[in-house]
Amino acid sequence: MTSLRLQNLKKRFGSTEVIRGVDLAIEDGEFVVFVGPSGCGKSTLLRMISGLEDITEGELYIGDRLINDVQAAQRGVAMVFQSYALYPHLTVKQNMGFGLKVRKVPAEEAERRVMEAAASLKLEALLHRYPRELSGGQRQRVAIGRAIVGHPQVFLFDEPLSNLDAELRVHMRAEIAALHKKLGNTMVYVTHDQIEAMTLADKIVVLRDGVIEQVGTPRELYERPDNLFVAQFIGSPRMNVLLAASVERQLATRGLKIGSAHGIGMRPEHLSVVDAGAGILRGTVMISEYTGAATLLHIELESGETVLVIHNGQNTPRIDDAIGLAIDPENLHFFDGKGEAIRPLQRAA
Template structure:
């Protein structure tokens, strides 16, 4: 297995630039997730690594080899797509071994590799079935098995769970995490779902508009985001943000009902307009208050979410216990864990620490 390095990688489609000078190191055996909203360039970057998109500028290294101009087949990567792309007339075993067969591998070696892949993916009972006799999750495992038999240096996953229902998505997340632990391969995984990113990744790369916003371990990004975008994208439900004003040595945040928040040490008098962020689980509802109106509440069994509107119109989400502590239309107050609040520059959206 091998790690991967991107250096000043750029992708342009005629006059439109979609990847802007990306630098990234992925260690050997690391599970790296590219995450970001639709159109941020994550799939394009993955396809550049695979060789399915030409790299306009910069270099890509897999292990010690520069692969920037190599054909996809020469790069030592295997890609699992959103669609399973299985041959309907072939059995599971034939689908998994077809690539090796086309490359002239001996039948005995193909059988051995398919047998090992089916063991890892728990497909032994399905090897003689055709795709139409499989569930969506089983088909995706076959697609992953087809990648495993190639013995690649790097596995690439392009939103592989998007076509599955919610229950199967959870099941396949566990399967992919187990697969990574068993074979120890370098894996790069693209998703727009930050829950998948948080649960699977050793390292998350947050992308926006073709640029890297932040790179780090999942909980590092959650606890210490560099800017408002990362703070809002990582974590579910999303962080609450309200406008604040810095004056007289403290920050006033009307939306949260905060009159005096101690400012970060680097905040100066010149930075008067700020954004303050607080996660839903760091806010509690005070039934004796009257600063916010309950617009809607959701009870999901073990947790509930209450959606509030402040008197200035700003909206806030609160994570509560099994049952919502207030009804729609009630007026309530907030009890905020002030030490958990984060402050961002209103103009640049950068974190103020």
């Protein structure tokens, strides 16, 4: 059983509280991603799980065991660091075998495990190189290999792909996903990149200012965000949010009531361009950005607000064209004055 339980975890550095009471259950074998803007506390939370940062308040369980004051190395977790943290004075093989040597694993057993990990990560040819002789992607794989050989119960990843170029990042992302599938371990992964979060996670934890904003599957977060922050953080380009008052009339003509909603969210990819006068919104094309697969349209509405639309079809409107925008009412998101999602209303629609 390698589930994780976080109960009202808090972390203070001096007088500033960076983790302000986090409750979270992570199931055995789950791939959980902590995501949030920089400074939200996601890395600190991961480091509290690893044992590198002590816990000011609250309780942390791995399985059934309270581990608040258990040393990092005895928690049964392994960590892949952002900078990889490979020992510069040791070869790839020594780096991977270092933890086993420290834990006094018999030499043949250690050798076997290192070779096994090296084979699965295609590192055999590099075993006798030093970290400085490796490319970024290779270092990343060694860092993962080092984590694997200890047969940890839980893998922790601290923004492991942020030092790689875009192409390699996509590639390593797939490798990490494959690794999770193969090993089936519980994994906790920190990133600020929401695409990484969406593609890797079984469960995403969105953090802001040291508190959890929402926990859910990628689909849940995308389709039913709990609040404005999550709605705009997940999805790219970010969700358009209009003042409810400015579209109240148009919605009413389709039998939609806004009720107590203060803001209405529409994802750029859910809006489609229709003839002026049709749809629920009217506006003028201000900017048109052709990206190959699609065109990004910046539309100025009659209310003066601007929305972004991803236009995939033919007949791309030109700048200064007056157009209408349509959306499936299913894809509308309603938020109250505090930014909390209003769900029942959406269902009633």
